[in-house]
Amino acid sequence: MLPSDEMYAPFEGKSTCLGRSNGQDCNEILAENVKAALIPRGISDQNFAEKIVQNWYYACKKGKDSDPADSTLCYFLYFWIGKKIKEQKPDYEDFRNAMKAAYHHLNSSQCDNRCTNIYSDMSEVFFDWAKDLFDYYYNSKILTTQSANYTYSDRTKCDECQKKAQTAYEKLESMCDDNSTYCKEFKRKKQSKEYPEPKKLDCPGAPETEPENEEDEEEDEDVSCPLKLTDDSHHDAIPPEGGVLTNDHLDKLPSKLLYQKFEDRAGNNDCDDQNMNNVKTQLEGALKKHDFNDIDEEQIIYAWCYVTKAMKRCDALHEERLKFFYLWLGHTLFEKKDQINLFSDLMDEIKEELDKVEGGGDKCGLLCKNVNDKTAFDRRKLAYEYYTNYKRMEEQLAQYSKKCDNNYHTYLNDTYQAWEKERTECSGITTSGSYCAQFNTDCTKQEDKNLTQLTCIQEHRIGARETEEHEEGSSMGGGPVTVTPIISSVLGIGGGLASIALLLYKVNNYNYHRNHHHSTTITTTNTLKNI
Structure with a gap:
């Protein structure tokens, strides 16, 4: 068992509230409130609500008794709740809303260790990577400073932990923007060397895995992969959460x-x-x-x-x-x-x-x-x-x-x-x-194996990239293309709606084919139905 597994273990234990409701950790009213908040998110498990309350008090009290300034247990609680939310929520439910519901009634003022919804704006896509990275750095720290307390017969769990962390690190490097709470923290810790690139964990007692022959060594070197498609510096970071998917995201496929x-x-x-x-x-x-x-x-x-x-x-x-x-x-x-x-x-x-x-x-x-x-x-x-x-x-x-x-x-x-x-x-x-x-x-x-149709909600807007192209693409004296005056003048003549549709079609069609040399349009998008 890795050090991180030991930290999650108490959260997974059986409830100690059976037959009693007088303790803060077994507050029935609070558990009912948590359940009521989760039901609209498609989660109705009463036991889960009770475990959230019990584990929240455990993390607060345990941390307060040891070191009030140490919020480590609150992070483990956050990732435990998030993992359970992912397992229980319906696919259509937004992860962030479900997490906010789980924490909504937990009174943070009673918790000196700040056991709140730490990354309230973290999406489901980033959650697993953040958890894998957090677990890895905790394990690395404990195995380095308290190695005498741990002995392993093999490296399986250690290597698995490092592999997950390496994947998470690479994903976060390429996808993190500057607007989310977690990404700001990740970049800061990466810059300060608090989050160095994950290396092999030092697992006391576990024998090193040796390649069987030179051919295996060559394969291991190949897997190190110094040349990565996703690490190209000339590809801009994905725009902030809350925006819309654009050409920049297509370029990342x-x-x-x-x-x-x-x-x-x-x-x-x-x-x-x-x-x-x-x-x-x-x-x-x-x-x-x-x-x-x-x-x-x-x-x-x-x-x-x-x-x-x-x-x-x-x-x-x-x-x-x-x-x-x-x-x-x-x-x-x-x-x-x-x-x-x-x-x-x-x-x-x-x-x-x-x-x-x-x-x-x-x-x-x-x-x-x-x-x-x-x-x-x-x-x-x-x-x-x-x-x-x-x-x-x-x-x-x-x-x-x-x-x-x-x-x-x-x-x-x-x-x-x-x-x-x-x-x-x-x-x-x-x-x-x-x-x-x-x-x-x-x-x-x-x-x-059974791919479904992926869909998105189309929002009509001209982003920075499109605006820049409009300005560069003007054929009237090299100046910027000004859409608003053109539309205004068109509205003053007969057939204005058809003219607007034609204008929007040309702008959209021009941008699409200019930016996607390798995409072929099979169906025609009817702009009029979106006006």
């Missing part, structure tokens, strides 16, 4: 991050310079045979070098890297031509030339079979993006209460519609060697 690597020529340092010119020439020849004369061959080569030589096993989409390389490449080619005869043959020819710069990997194969037009290929691309980005989009929607702008709404809808169409058409098809058989197999590999 796994497929988008990988596409951006291709656009940025991230593999330019991993290609064999000696073969570069020759491969480029051969690639140009293969493309010209299919009437492509304005393709950036170097970009294709660098993208290939990135997925075959630069990516590490622990990078996002490592297992899917070749599939998304071909989806990106196919989309690039279909942007030039709506119809490509013998598309699969062309992709094989390109692969044959790319093999000459080393790296190696599978052909596009079934993904590129029996598809020669842009609409069909882009539908495959968007379908794969939906199930691959599903977990990340689900997290974003939970964090932002499902609020989104037009661009996010359109992408979410288009990818779902593409996935649903592919799933429907491929349903029940198991013929070996068919695209549908591969699609069905790929889908079942995902954690969520």
Whole structure:
């Protein structure tokens, strides 16, 4: 048992209030009030309400008796309550509201150890990461200062604790903004070295795990992953909670991050310079045979070098890297031509030339079979993006209460519609060697085997990014595009409503296609219905 487990253990014990209600820890009236506050949040367990009251008094009294300035137990209480709330609340209920309900009737003035709802604005997405990190740093501190009190026969629990903390640390580094209480604290403690990057815990008595051979050591080094898709400094931090999901959030999706690597020529340092010119020439020849004369061959080569030589096993989409390389490449080619005869043959020819710069990997194969037009290929691309980005989009929607702008709404809808169409058409098809058989197999590999339709509440607003683009995009003397005067003048003439709709459609359509080179709109968003 780790030190943190010992701290949670008293909270999990059986209630000691049976048959008595005279103590503060067994206050029936307070327990009823807590229960009444939780019922509208879909939680009606009377025992849970009683345990909250009992554990709250325990944390207050225990802390007060030892060190009034030490609020450690209050943190353990907070994370215990949060864990139980997550287990009991309905999926539709907001985690923050449920936590506020649990703490609402607990009179903080009677608790010298400040056992309040410590992070009242923390969303469910961040909660598990915050708990894993808190437990880790507590365990690290106790095992370092009180090692004589602990002995372990193996490292299993210690390594599991460190692994969870490492994941949490990386997620919080990439997703934390400056507006939430917890993120401010995390950044401050990280800056002051109070929260260093999680390392292996020192578990007294536990034997070190040695790699069996040199090959294992090489694999361990590979897993350390110095090159991480999600750690790119050129991607801005996610905007503050309480806003809406925008292009900035789409740019954080796994497929988008990988596409951006291709656009940025991230593999330019991993290609064999000696073969570069020759491969480029051969690639140009293969493309010209299919009437492509304005393709950036170097970009294709660098993208290939990135997925075959630069990516590490622990990078996002490592297992899917070749599939998304071909989806990106196919989309690039279909942007030039709506119809490509013998598309699969062309992709094989390109692969044959790319093999000459080393790296190696599978052909596009079934993904590129029996598809020669842009609409069909882009539908495959968007379908794969939906199930691959599903977990990340689900997290974003939970964090932002499902609020989104037009661009996010359109992408979410288009990818779902593409996935649903592919799933429907491929349903029940198991013929070996068919695209549908591969699609069905790929889908079942995902954690969520029964993906549902993700939706968001569309809010019409012009954010900082869109405003900036309006100003840059003016063709009238280079000045900013002023929307309000245009709308005002339109209202003064007949057919004003239709003109407004046309204007809004053009603005939205322009922003969407400018910012999402790799997204293909399958359905048309009717702006009029939202006016």
